[in-house]
Amino acid sequence: MRNRTQIRTGITAMVIAASLTSLTACGAGSRTGAEDATAVECDYTMPEGETTVNVLAYNSSAIDPFTNTMVKSCTRENVTLKHDPIDFSGQVTKTTATLSGDTGSYDILETYGFAVPEIASAGSIVPLDDFVAEYGEKYELDALNEGMRSALSYDGKLYALPMQAQMYVMAYRQDIFDELDLTAPESFEDMIAAAEAIREQGDIEYPIALPMSATADVSTIYQAAMNSTGTDFLDAGEPQFTSDGSREALEGLKSLLPYMDPEVTTFDQPSVQQQMFNGNAAMAIMFSGRMNDLTLESNSPNFDKFGFAAPPSLAADAPYLFSRLSVDGWAIPENTQLDKDMLFQMIASSVGEDASNASVPAAYPAREGIVTDESSAYAVAANETIAATMPAPNDPFSAPVTNAIRPVLVEVLLGQTEVEDGMQEMQRLAEETVSGS
């Protein structure tokens, strides 16, 4: 009994401390973002000369706490960690650029499960297993979730140190749902029914919001829809774009389009947040790392009206949810000129216990035992999602295939190409990419 109270007090204190930290750290780049960030021990061997460590990591309220902790804790004496604020698409471009030559601009990279196999198989980032063996105890790396470690592994080796997982979560307007006596939708059909009811009521013309930006997010959305049927882009290296799962996914997404803003193909995740902030949409599905922003009073007059749920499935009988699980982690580029031992200790310290605690509620840290159902407004939803997301191992060809099919996918969704033709075309492009011709 006593024990439980203590735990509860502990959790409450932690949540309060964490929300304070995340509130103050919110929206900050890392120059003084670092000043109010958590300080942890970062105990590397001091190099002799003045050293600048360039960190490439996009900004979001889920990534920032880890970046800020690292920048603050590891900058001392001769060593300065430098992190320029950058958006996600900037990170993608910079990653390719910095890894492409004998030398690069960045020494520590933020990366994620989808991207790891491609750059790991190209030898662009270094395997971390030896470092883990050496420093595992010092930084308690055993506590990093096993599944998340394997999501960042390729060919049996760990290529990035997991900091957190992100999964799709649905945010919806609790007030509107209550008023119309709706419950969180469990399938696309439910979603459409809810959308019609909301539209009927008159205030919101386009109740559904998904990030479907034609140059990036749209392929993740498609993959999530396919995963809900139990298929993935590639099955043991074989493209699956002509499968039934692919067709259902495309048709399912097309059925949602009339309830989404007509400009949805230009919306990235911040644009979707904006729809929710402005009260122009009533249901949004995006990665969990974007959820905490919705609950901040400084961002929106609607901050206290959101409810969170696991995303729906494509169809009521679908095996999995409409979701993707993405694990974010830190990687070290092969072409850095700096001491990799030092860099590893930096990233290890930023995924430590204190740093992980400080990232709640904005993030879902990789360290075991940090997230409980009480950690954040969306924690229950996040835990439910994880349990019902299709495990979809990534392949070195996942990223190039995705880039290759994206324009056709957009044509299909915009109605410029028929579903069947689009599927054939995507299959052809994917096969070409896989065979390397």
Place this chain on the structure above:
Amino acid sequence: MMPSTATAPATRVVVPAPKRRRRRANPTAAILLILLAVLMLAPFIWTALSVTKPTDVAFANPPVLSGYTPTLEAFKNLWETTYFAEYLVNTAVVAVISTVVALVLGIPAAYALSRFPGYVSAILLLLALVFRSLPRFAVVLPMYDISRALGIYDTNFALAAALVAINQPFSIWLLRNFFAEIPKELDEAAMIDGCTRWGTLRRIMIPLMRPGILTAGVFVFLFAFQEYLTALVLTDTASKTVPVFITTQLGQTLPMLQQAGAAAMLLTLPVIAISFIAQKYLVAGLSDGSVKG
């Protein structure tokens, strides 16, 4: 001002005093022009409004136009939490250095082109025209490759050098037309007095050319200050410029989006000041050089 097609008579026209024009100012035209000027300023004004609103209403739809307390929070955050000062210094240093170097190299070249008649000059001017029109990527992507190989990628030096080369054709063109305005007899007189060509250029021509050089300088500076593409490709962390920074912020969430707007404001204010101060000289300077081809 074109070296090419002008056929205007070579008479020097004195700019009429504004007084005489005012008499005939047409009120309808004036009102239309004021409207146009406001319209031209609209994007700037709108951004200024957006970044001084509190975050929760900054990008509200429909827009919130009143009933909020303006705040400079975005500017404060920009200054305190990003390396904005560093980006601004990079932008300014590169713009100033490349302008000075472009003028130092361009003035003698333009002078020579205006004094050396015949095919060689015409071909060189034509080349300048072609260089000015090159698709930027055709030179910038190889520069990216070369600068990485030489280890000067992501330095202010590499960016300034690239901008000198890229802006050189325009400045030579403009300056060459100003020099063409100055009678050759002046050079001859100076040389009879014992000046060398360089001496003539330094002692006689440059002082005479001040408005022209100012005009060319203002243009080259503005081009360099605005440059996005070259800076995007040739810089990364160490010499990032403000325009590059702003575009990497477009996919950010609210507070940082406002900071990007604030950065745009801070980058723009000095050039707006320049444009208000310089416009009088620009018209005068350009008309000196341009009336005759």
Place this chain on the structure above:
Amino acid sequence: MRRREFASFIGPSLLVMVGLLVLPLIRTVQWSFQEVNYGQAGTFIGLSNYTQALGDPRFGRAVFFTLLLTAIVTALILVVGYLVAIGVNGLGKLRPYILGSMLVAYVLPGVVGAVSFSWLFNSNFGGVLNLVIERLTGQELLWFTDTWPNRVMIIAHTVWHLLPFSVLMILAGLQGVPKELREAARIDGANALKMHLWVIIPTMRGIIGFVCLITIMDVLRTFDSLIPLSPQADAIGNESIMFYVFDNAFRDGSQQLGLGSAVNVLSILLILICLFPFIRDLLKEAKAKA
């Protein structure tokens, strides 16, 4: 001026241009025949980059859109620029303020201006112009995803950005038109129009040609403004040639560097064709002088 003097005056500048423009250009031409990555020696693959580019419908769309944009914007800039310059020239005390405010659009860095411009139209981010236009016309236009509204917005932005330069130039040119001509043009009515068309404009042929030339050059290389203004440019046929190069040769890494270079070479040819009349005039003039 003696030959040696000429060489010493022009040498440094020429050296910079050869070193930093011609050499890179040669590299681009080399790459266009190769399959190549940054920092590596390429393999010669003949004309396949060119055939790939010319066979790529996306490239065709980019060329079409770029030429369309250039034609419309250049025409608008010349006409509006001339009218505004005439108007500004007739202003008294107001002139510096009007001219100064107009120049703001020109001195704003292109991409910054485009971001501001996109905020004016973006309903999701509380744009005001889309709202005004919606109220006036009763139609909800999709400024970012419908081809023509998006084109109108891109055209408006490009004109907005480049107009001040042409006004400034034409205004400067007007100062060189003999006073009697300008006085005569102020008489109202049809005579004024004739006066402008047949007398004043021909007098300023040089300057108008120059404005035309610069505008064509600047619009042909439209690139950065599309990042905020047309986020799905290719999907709606509003991608420019330079954007196509960027996407293939830089954004997604360097796999397509050869293709991008081939497109660069092709666009140089295209630009030379567009500029041919001006080049011919220049050569004629040189011949006359020689």
